[in-house]
Amino acid sequence: MPATFNHTIIAATDRTASARFYCDILEAEPAQSWGPFTNITLAEGVMLQFAEPPVQIQMQHYAFLVDDAHFDRALNRFKEAGIEYWADPQMARAAETNTEHGGRGVYFRDPAGHGLELITQPYF
Template identity: 50%
Template sequence: MEARVRRVFMTTLFNHTIVAARDKQVSASFFTAMFDLPPAEPGGPFLTVYLDAEVTLLFAEPRIEFPPQHYAFLVTEKDFDGIYARIQEAALDHWADPHRKLPQRYNTNHGGRGVYFLDPSGHYLEAITQPYEADPQK
């Protein structure tokens, strides 16, 4: 089996992204509730959700049609338990795969667990407990 080579780049840290929403309050509240985070804070035209490592999600209403995006979040096993419990309590459709062929369950890929579900604006949210690079098959 070939050893995986870790790439080294200049220091580049992710800081923020704007999340388009039909209703920024509904989408930000959904996200903070599902991921058990403090409420979003208003700032200019945005509602800001703070994540670890000084990363922020800026929820905005662009007033144009926008395609669904995919946002994946690496979480602890304990946090995954909470997220999955909230998905089930809310009776949300969810899938073990991004193609939505394995409904109402999570996967055990990459030596961890993962689940896909939709936010109120139609974006695909993914919670995983192991990064994809942890996959021993690669």
């Protein structure tokens, strides 16, 4: 069996708020949670687990591939909720999207400060 991605733990300052944020933006589903984890499920059964570690959180980057309709819905959510977004990872082009790699892309932050990216075409 080839390796497939199953789950990861994302550090959060408020695991419930982070899980809700990802569910809203990614149109994901809450999953059964246990112990220190608040879980959500993406397509293909990939689980994101949010936990509140007892250490300072280091920013990580997570990119998600979505279709054009999902991308448009996410942009509308950003605007309605006042979520800042950028066309570039340096955060120099505020309130813009990019057209890199033959699709569209946008960068934004989650409640814990992680750098997130939505793209409509894979990089390769």
